[in-house]
Amino acid sequence: MTDISTLTGQTMGGLFQLRLPQLQKAAHLLGAVQSILDLVDTQMSGWSDTSDLARINAAPLLNWVPVPKEMAEVVALGLKMADETQGALNICMGHNARVYGHGTNNAPLGGTAPASINPTIALGLDLKNLRIQRRMDVLLDLNSIAKGYSVDLVSAYLKTQGVTDFVLEVAGDIYATGKRPNGMPWTVGLELPLPDKSVPLRFVPLVNCAIATSGNYRRYSSSKNGIAGHVIDPTTGQAMDELYASVTVIAQSSARADALATALFTMGPKTGLAFATQSNIAATFISRSADGFIEQGSPAMFDYLEKQERVGT
Template sequence: MVAAYRAGPAWIGLVLFALLALAGCEQPPQAHRFEGPIFGTGYHVTVYGDFNERQLKSIDDGIESALHRVDRLMSTYKSDSELSRFNAAPVGKPFELSAATARVIEEAIEIGDLSNGAFDVTIGSAVNLWGFGPKMRPDKVPSDAEVAQALRKVDYQALKLEGNRLTKTKPVYVDLSGIAKGFGVDQVAARLDALGVTSYLVEVGGEIRTRGTKPNGQPWRIAVEKPVSRERSVQRVLELEDVAVATSGDYRNYYEEDGRRYSHTIDPRTGRPITHHLASVTVVAELCSTADALATALEVLGPKKGMALAEREDIAAYFIVKTDKGFKTEVSDAFHTYLADEPSEGEKQ
């Protein structure tokens, strides 16, 4: 009995010591990952936090709900989507849009104005002609006459938005693929914010938005991919916190005909795939929809005019340009703050 009595306080002391030690060394929040298919590509979401099963289910449901809603509204692959119904609607008749689609159209028109038409969401007829939309790749390269015919239907200024009512003043086919994916990322971010998640990374088909930092207080480190189709390798690393990033490039989605390469990036001013040497553009912005659309606009404009627009409008942009000796990089002044390491040779200082 005496021995047991003496051992008790010692055991209690050890437990108290262990509890105090645990209190002083709290475990970092766990990483929870969610993924799945969407928009013909995939999404990957990482969140940090101490969540129970019910909370994790709400996060998972929120992510899927946000993305599938955007798909139902803005897909050109679904004949019953809101966008497809607008495209099928008659000229001159106002079409009532959801607030979400109206918001995307409004920003698309603004960036169309900003880029003098280098970004144009009525590019759909030309995109389809070249086989990069719902229609399959053409049996042959489109003729000049076919391009001219498609180009007559490209004019974002034919879209008149009043509140949520959109009217087309002539036959146009709206394709939101240059901005809707980024908007989907923003919608997921908004849902996570509403659920109280304070540390996350949302990625849909390469478009990304981050919130907060990782548990160690470090920013999210995002790789800019080297613009080559034969491999996946890192060109540079960015450090991001509470921003979005999107990349537009000609090195993944293309086809070749008679030894010539045709990029999925169509110039709305010519109705043809771009032919200049700008391989990819990465843009950092507050919203992913903005970054997505601006990256497309700069990619269409090319290295010189694109950089001129980026500097004039204080756009954080990273250009990778093809040269006879490989690739060179150019960085707008606003982009330097996001670089995680020293600029490489050939990068604008």
Template sequence: MSIDLITLNGPTMGTRWTLRLAPPAGLDLGALTDACAAAMARIEAQMSTWQPGSDLMRFNAAAVGEWQALPADLLVVLAAGLQIGRDSDGVFDIGVGALVRAWGFGPAQGRADPARIKALIGQRLATASALELDMAGGRARKLAAVDLDLSGIAKGFAADVLAGVAQGFGLTDVLAGLDGEVVARGHRPDGRPWAVALEEPLRGSRTVRGVIELTDRAVATSGDYRHFVQVGAGYLAHSMNPRLGGPAQNRLASVSVLAENCMTADAWATVLLVLGEDAGPALARARGIEAIFLVRDGAVLAEIVT
């Protein structure tokens, strides 16, 4: 007898969270939906740059040197962001908030600030040395002015949390996701791995390019085709290159990274996209990162798999 899959979903972080599962007898779907929605709302209230009252924005506005109490989840993401920043030699930097807004992304909603862009270009970010985290004490402080933005890691963390909520209800076989960040736990009801679609990197439409199968793995995709600004006849992706002081500029259309958890996959997908079609695959091979690169070559897409 076949068991039908269902999908629970709701809005969060400018997209939708989804949880796909075959509900066992006796599962309270209403309670599960409410728990998922509450967890996503909690993370958004902590990490959003769109909500002026979020914990992240409160910390951004705090005075240098003053300890600020922060929620445990936010501290975990800050610590992970700083570590991946060190591991990537600064290519991943959670201190790009000013750059993001100057170029018209996030709450700036397409309104770029040329004067601010000019002032920021060439400035070397030093976020790792500007933050001090006290994980045991549940607090953090800035040692220098810093403007944090977690858009390259927060959705991946949220997907991990979503899978964790399902586990709390005794569910071991689920597919949890937020847009391009997906966590696969266990198997489909027929025992096969979960099938996760990878999109064609097309602006303005959604088309499936291929499918990968996952069991107890996560995948995250960064690309130049969902969030971008148009400059003349060209497009600039939302992923910031701290070394340039602006958006990544290369021929990569998208990078999908597989990892044990989605937070890690999300951040490394950003790193590899920023590095480009040559340095990205080289670093992925050097670090043993499983990744799929789509490279624009005129109207053709070339694929590189590591």
């Protein structure tokens, strides 16, 4: 569409895309957006030996390690979400991820994945003095929040620049605000969890909120022992092997949507849907059945979709 500017780049092992109505200064935003995303990647990347995350994981136990403000905020949110989801989100699963090859060199370490440890016990966080302490032999892993957090940072920056209509995607995490040039809301595709192609199940209007999807269908490894997805089940410490399944969450912030999608995916459809219903989370669960795929949504998700339909979307 000629009335929409699209800015793209690379970050966090994937791509980002910013779409907004054509503005004279649109191209000038790209450098600032890239800088913000690079900042988060430099601090929180699990694939770099030189990130702040790697520095924390390499520090001796009980040593307090100074950290940037952004990283302290993400760890604080991770600990909060661990408590809120009753342990379904765990930011201390780095050892487990590396066992299955989801680490700095992508080479499986093999061996037995360690048991899950409560992150609120394993980590010390001093927000006032911006420092973190590993109290137990765990490795910090912020992949379940960092992408969403970067979306929130960029979105906040764009709004300070007077940009009120845009949709931003960072490696699959999306935030949209305002409207398209034709006055209609931005829409995003809710895809079937298929590893080799993109098949939209429906298109969802996104109005001043974020959407994130968790699943193993695009990031997994195969071996003689079967499928090992990148999502780790905190209750067992093992990589989840369900390939044809996903959870999508809509929330006010991208970091929260990112964290909740991961947590609900680890819970599974039955427990996750019950938790989303009880907690008023807008979530959709898609899983494979003998006849194709089953879509189950929480009441909050149905309420959101009905509200958008009522206002003419």
